[in-house]
Amino acid sequence: MDYIALANLLFPDSTKTPEEIEKMFPERQLPKDACVTRIGPSPTGFVHLGNLYNAIIGERISHQSNGVFYLRIEDTDNKREVEGAVETLINAMNYFGVHFDEGAVADGDNGNYGPYRQRQRKEIYHVFAKQLTEMGLAYPCFLTAEEIDAIREEQTANKENPGIYGKYAEKSRSLTIEQIRENIENGMEWVLRFKGKETGEHICVDDAIRGKLEMPRNNMDFVLLKSDGIPTYHFAHVVDDHLMRSTHVVRGEEWISSLPMHYELFNTFGWKLPIYCHTATLMKIDNGGKRKLSKRKDPELALSYYQQEGISPDAIWEFLLTLLNSNYEEWRISNPDTSYLDFPYTIEKMNIAGALVDLDKLRDISKNVIGAMPAEKIYESWKEWCREYNTEYYDLLTKYPERTIAALNVGRNAKKPRKDLETWKQSCEFMSFYYDETLKICDEMPQECDEQTQKTFFTKYLETYDHNDDSNTWFEKVRAITDELGFAVRPKDYKNNPEQYKGSIVHITNMLRIALTGRANAPDIWEVSHVLGEEIVRGRISKFC
Ligand code: GLU
Numbered sequence: 001m002d003y004i005a006l007a008n009l010l011f012p013d014s015t016k017t018p019e020e021i022e023k024m025f026p027e028r029q030l031p032k033d034a035c036v037t038r039i040g041p042s043p044t045g046f047v048h049l050g051n052l053y054n055a056i057i058g059e060r061i062s063h064q065s066n067g068v069f070y071l072r073i074e075d076t077d078n079k080r081e082v083e084g085a086v087e088t089l090i091n092a093m094n095y096f097g098v099h100f101d102e103g104a105v106a107d108g109d110n111g112n113y114g115p116y117r118q119r120q121r122k123e124i125y126h127v128f129a130k131q132l133t134e135m136g137l138a139y140p141c142f143l144t145a146e147e148i149d150a151i152r153e154e155q156t157a158n159k160e161n162p163g164i165y166g167k168y169a170e171k172s173r174s175l176t177i178e179q180i181r182e183n184i185e186n187g188m189e190w191v192l193r194f195k196g197k198e199t200g201e202h203i204c205v206d207d208a209i210r211g212k213l214e215m216p217r218n219n220m221d222f223v224l225l226k227s228d229g230i231p232t233y234h235f236a237h238v239v240d241d242h243l244m245r246s247t248h249v250v251r252g253e254e255w256i257s258s259l260p261m262h263y264e265l266f267n268t269f270g271w272k273l274p275i276y277c278h279t280a281t282l283m284k285i286d287n288g289g290k291r292k293l294s295k296r297k298d299p300e301l302a303l304s305y306y307q308q309e310g311i312s313p314d315a316i317w318e319f320l321l322t323l324l325n326s327n328y329e330e331w332r333i334s335n336p337d338t339s340y341l342d343f344p345y346t347i348e349k350m351n352i353a354g355a356l357v358d359l360d361k362l363r364d365i366s367k368n369v370i371g372a373m374p375a376e377k378i379y380e381s382w383k384e385w386c387r388e389y390n391t392e393y394y395d396l397l398t399k400y401p402e403r404t405i406a407a408l409n410v411g412r413n414a415k416k417p418r419k420d421l422e423t424w425k426q427s428c429e430f431m432s433f434y435y436d437e438t439l440k441i442c443d444e445m446p447q448e449c450d451e452q453t454q455k456t457f458f459t460k461y462l463e464t465y466d467h468n469d470d471s472n473t474w475f476e477k478v479r480a481i482t483d484e485l486g487f488a489v490r491p492k493d494y495k496n497n498p499e500q501y502k503g504s505i506v507h508i509t510n511m512l513r514i515a516l517t518g519r520a521n522a523p524d525i526w527e528v529s530h531v532l533g534e535e536i537v538r539g540r541i542s543k544f545c
Helices: 003-010 018-024 049-064 087-093 117-136 145-157 164-172 178-186 234-245 253-269 303-309 313-324 326-335 359-371 375-389 391-401 401-409 424-430 450-465 471-484 493-496 505-517 523-534 533-542
Strands: 036-039 068-071 102-105 108-110 140-143 189-194 204-205 209-217 223-225 249-253 275-279 282-286 289-292
Touching: 003 117, 003 140, 003 178, 018 117, 018 234, 036 049, 036 249, 049 068, 049 087, 049 249, 049 275, 049 282, 049 303, 049 313, 087 102, 087 303, 117 140, 117 189, 117 223, 117 234, 117 253, 140 164, 140 178, 178 209, 189 253, 204 253, 204 275, 209 253, 223 234, 234 253, 249 253, 253 275, 303 424, 313 326, 313 359, 375 391, 375 401, 375 424, 391 401, 401 523, 450 471, 450 505, 450 533, 471 505, 493 505, 505 523, 505 533, 523 533
Parallel strands: 036 068, 068 102, 249 275
Antiparallel strands: 102 108, 140 189, 189 223, 204 209, 282 289
16 A cells, blocks of 8 residues: 555645644753643533642642643534633633643633644644554544444454454455545545554553553554544644643543553654653542542532632632642641642642542631631632622622621631631621621520510610720620629529529520621621621611610
């Protein structure tokens, strides 16, 4: 067979040489150990936690080493593509604070190694596909879907590996150039296949996370280009990661089984293999057992879930870093005030057993993260979230910046600072009592405080209320009214002799707290009153007189 003639027949429009393409993507000029890596998500509209998990690894190893981190859109499967998906993806990464040095941006590309959308690189792939054809290592295959189904059935019946290889490849491999030309002229669809070798050999790849991976060498005639001329993931991955000069490929462990194909292609072209980092699948505990997170059952697999819940990006980073590096939590305890970006992240400390996504743990981390933020930062981040997800609160926060920041400071200087806020969504709920517009009386007044008691107490309270009192003077006044109303000033007295009192000061302060905030469980009354201001305090209390 004249392979040059075959290559010209298959790729008449491909005129550039591999050398010309190589020149367009020169070696990067970077410090010696700098890592160049990327994420290569498919624009399906669904951005999952795994995308962020892998992105954080890539971002850390590249930026810690003064390398390059880029975004490549792997849109070779147009059946799965969804309108607006690239934008959704870029927005999500941006929301979670993942910054790319180069790659696809909403309206094009940023960087010298593009295009960064694979469909726009068709001509580049064709140059290398043509090269493989010229070398006699790739051939067109005209098998129909029905013929492939029949082969699969035969293989299942014979308990053989599925795929096109060995005798199953013979029909296509043995076509003459005349037959190929005739098929093409008759409009028959074809794919380009790689010529696999049946050697019985093994390959060994050093995975940065898993150590040595030993696997049988590829013997498959796998597809390089699909019938629309677009490459498969396998071919695009090898060509792009070579040309874009990736030093590391961080991707999910589901790709390990296709590694022999990638290895074969890198070797065939004589290109250096990148360092593979196959990450563990995200799991959760369900019914006492561990299982993979599922798109159908687990909303927390979608990154949008964390955006909608208003989990702060810092909390997600902390959470994913605890999953990613076994020594992160220890480091965090010894470095409580340092940014997580100062943590010396290492691939070697990654676990391979499956990363456990535990939302309770995330909430705990999130409480601590918000607990450690200055009130101004909480205000800004929360407001930013509200802008998109809760416009009622966006308006409130914009209208009352000082009150909100003062409210966020309540209980924060105590020995054990309050950690009431978990997410921005829950903050809207928790903070609602600070605004008349959203105040709701959620709890019932204590039984001990009947309507008459309420009226008398609140009337006297307002009579004696002086907004300038310090918290001791204020409390003395509450005690005096409590006593006057026949309630025990000391809870212990009431406990020992309940028949002598109508109730205790605990019931009184609960009643007061409910009148002021709508709930029995709220921060310190005196502090809250000073956030609200005298007018609001008097307004709320007088409703009960
Ligand atoms: N497009 C692949 C995916 O979404 C990317 C794998 C890779 O990073 O190479 O899984």
